[in-house]
Amino acid sequence: MATPTPLPDTIQRNIGVDGFGGELLSMFLAAFLIGNIMLAMTGVAGPWAKRKITAAFTDRIAVNRVGPFGLLIIVADAVRLLSKELIVPEGADRPAFDLAPIVLAGSAMLAFAVIPMGNGIQLADPETGLVFVFAIASIASLGLLMGGYASNNKYSLMGGLRAVAQNIAYEIPLVVTAASVVLFTGSLQLSEIVAIQQNTTLANVAGIRIPAWFAFVNPFAFVLFVVANLAEVGRNPFDTPEAPTEIVGGYQTEYSSVYFVLFYLGEFLHIFLGGAIIATLFLGGPAGPFLPGFVWFVIKIWAVFLFTQWCRSAVPRVRIDQLIEIGWKGMLVLSFANLVLTAAILGVTGL
Numbered sequence: 001m002a003t004p005t006p007l008p009d010t011i012q013r014n015i016g017v018d019g020f021g022g023e024l025l026s027m028f029l030a031a032f033l034i035g036n037i038m039l040a041m042t043g044v045a046g047p048w049a050k051r052k053i054t055a056a057f058t059d060r061i062a063v064n065r066v067g068p069f070g071l072l073i074i075v076a077d078a079v080r081l082l083s084k085e086l087i088v089p090e091g092a093d094r095p096a097f098d099l100a101p102i103v104l105a106g107s108a109m110l111a112f113a114v115i116p117m118g119n120g121i122q123l124a125d126p127e128t129g130l131v132f133v134f135a136i137a138s139i140a141s142l143g144l145l146m147g148g149y150a151s152n153n154k155y156s157l158m159g160g161l162r163a164v165a166q167n168i169a170y171e172i173p174l175v176v177t178a179a180s181v182v183l184f185t186g187s188l189q190l191s192e193i194v195a196i197q198q199n200t201t202l203a204n205v206a207g208i209r210i211p212a213w214f215a216f217v218n219p220f221a222f223v224l225f226v227v228a229n230l231a232e233v234g235r236n237p238f239d240t241p242e243a244p245t246e247i248v249g250g251y252q253t254e255y256s257s258v259y260f261v262l263f264y265l266g267e268f269l270h271i272f273l274g275g276a277i278i279a280t281l282f283l284g285g286p287a288g289p290f291l292p293g294f295v296w297f298v299i300k301i302w303a304v305f306l307f308t309q310w311c312r313s314a315v316p317r318v319r320i321d322q323l324i325e326i327g328w329k330g331m332l333v334l335s336f337a338n339l340v341l342t343a344a345i346l347g348v349t350g351l
Contacts, residue, residue, distance in 0.1 A: 006122050007030040007123060038272060041272060042268045042269050045268050045272070047078075048073055048074050049309075050268075053309040057309070084256055089151055091152040093150035096149060098259075099146060100263075101255065101263045104270075105262050107137060107139040108137065112276065114126060114133060114190055115277075116280065117285075118285065118293025118297050131188055133190070138167070144159075144160050145161070147160060147255065151253065155248045155250065156254055158247050158250070160241070160251040162240050162320055170331060174229065176335040176339055178225065179339055180218060180339050180342040181193065181218075183342050184218075194286070194287070197211060197214060211284055213282060224334055225282065226304075233274050235309075235311050236316070237316060237317050237318045237323075271304075272305065275300065275303070275304030279300035283300050
């Protein structure tokens with residue numbers, strides 16, 4: 001299967017501008033397009049879809065007064081939040097306070113640059129794409145800690161420390177589980193990981209070809225990765241960094257106006273990024289019958305989003321000590337066991 005042409009190259013070829021200026025313009029246009037697609041999905045997910053899904057799970061009525069199906073609540077919330085006064089706590093570390101929400105949202109946006117979304121919709125395809133995604137996404141922990149520390153609020157500081165402890169405890173199992181996929185593919189290049197899942201067949205049932213998605217090939221690794229991802233994006237039962245019943249709102253307690261919007265935006269961007277990584281590593285990326293690849297990619301990341309919201313509504317939060325214990329004594333051990341078992345099976349079978 002031929003490697004698709006990256007989106008900037010396609011745009012440059014179509015606009016007919018050569019040289020460095022053409023490359024720069026095409027990269028800007030491609031990044032602008034993908035960035036706005038992700039922001040649009042986040043804008044729908046945060047103010048509207050989250051409320052509708054939670055209401056459906058908890059047998060309540062969600063937003064339904066502003067516009068058809070309540071969709072104009074997206075505009076209403078944007079105007080309401082952006083028009084509020086930005087209040088900065090006395091004694092706050094202003095540079096860190098200002099940068100924290102930008103770091104959180106920016107890390108997710110940057111990580112989308114190497115995700116293959118189908119039909120050549122990919123900004124770049126480096127050979128170390130998987131490492132790049134994890135490295136950039138992990139910067140979010142720094143943003144959460146900065147926000148908690150800079151707020152000059154003990155509840156916020158506690159939330160920031162919880163976020164770092166949680167991310168360290170679950171990011172290692174996340175990376176180790178992803179390494180088991182790399183053992184199958186022999187590559188860190190995300191387009192190659194997707195291509196291998198599309199080119200191989202797990203089985204043929206009644207004439208229907210079942211692709212060798214790694215969720216089918218190694219379901220144990222898939223479950224481990226999904227659980228660790230819940231902790232990374234801070235969804236139940238792992239939402240302790242912002243637990244309202246314990247620490248008010250955690251690292252974002254003192255944030256308002258546009259800064260709160262950026263924190264909220266960053267949270268949902270990371271949920272979609274987690275869904276994009278799961279789709280790429282375990283669900284064949286943009287692969288799927290009949291519909292265009294990009295449509296399938298969007299369906300898969302929205303399915304992961306739906307799962308995270310179900311967990312938020314149905315699964316009780318664990319205590320911080322339980323969370324750390326599950327991460328270090330449970331997930332870490334299981335992820336290494338999965339890696340060793342995968343290596344042993346591949347060595348015996350010679351795959």
